[in-house]
Amino acid sequence: MKTNKLKMITIAITIALVSINCNDNDNNDGDMDMMGMMDFSGTFVQQDQMARPAINTVFIASGQPKDDFNAAIPSAMGSKYQSIFQSRLMALNPAYDKNALGQSASAFTGLLATDVLNVSTTKKTTFFDGTNVLTGRALADDVIDVELLLIFGGSAGTLNPQLTSDHVNANDVAFGTSFPYLATAW
């Protein structure tokens, strides 16, 4: 008896769910009506943070320091991380004086330590294209070469030529020109 009752309830619920699901087929708008039935409550706490490419990986030591950086918020990063970044920069390139942007070690690491992506809403968006500097990050930007050049290339970008490009200059597949832009998965 009890089992049958349970079955009936299950069937009833299933039918109800199926009926609701039919609304799904309407179009994109239909789904919003279902949102009231979903639970989006609760407090969500930061696990990872990222803006400029490879910053955590290049400038922060392995293990707990990486977790700590991922859990930090940009407005608190500058004061906490600038000197750490500068030590790393000088370890990577003990001869560092200025980079191609004319930045001293403290100016360069002061910029990088606050991990945000600077984005222009009026110009072309690119990490660096020879003219525009840090106005966004486009999919095809060779961001690693830009960072290698700034770390190793000196003020004219000509020092340590064996270290200023990895000679991988493009993605392995072409990007789309329309949404969602990223290429089909392998």
Add this chain to the structure above:
Amino acid sequence: MKKSKLVLGLSLLAISGLVLIAADHIDAPSVTGNAADITDMFTFQGQDTNNLVFAVNTQGLLSPNKTAEAVFNENVMIEVNIDNTGDNVEDLVIQAIKRGDKMYFFGPYKPSMTGKSSSIDVSKASGDVAISTYKMTPVTATKNGMKFFAGPRDDPFFFDLGQFQKILGGTATGFNNPGVDTFAGTNVLAVVVEVPKAMLGGSGTLNVWAETKRKQ
């Protein structure tokens, strides 16, 4: 002289335990290999240059075999943070979170609190999209002038990470030409949202960053 000094510096760095792993792929113990691990963030003008596109990639280095089984987590919110006043504090957020087989989007809106903790204001829902299935045509949705996508994509990042690690390890003194793209043939789980610039405020420049936040 300079060169040997540089190599010495790199070797010391490698010994000190700084192992470089690219863009932000597999970067830290507590997020590596799970849905909260952000591999990359991109922000660029859309095909319609009145729009900005935000792409946040997670769970890097997915082989084709692993991609079909990779999933977003219903307890992990992906949040784009936008500072339009220059103080590196978010003035607007765009939040994405999975429920069932869909990704739901909220904002851009001004969050009730800033910093390490977030909540979702369901009244700020902006759209949703079915999460695309591996090897199927990508599903996109458009609403309120915004476009939405969530699902597997090719990892757009490219870098000869292997050679860089050799340089750091002292077994190589420079890159090869041509280099080898360590990320060729690998996938990520991507969330892409396109937003009219007019919704983002500011006076020409924004500071943006991505976060993952886990429900407590």
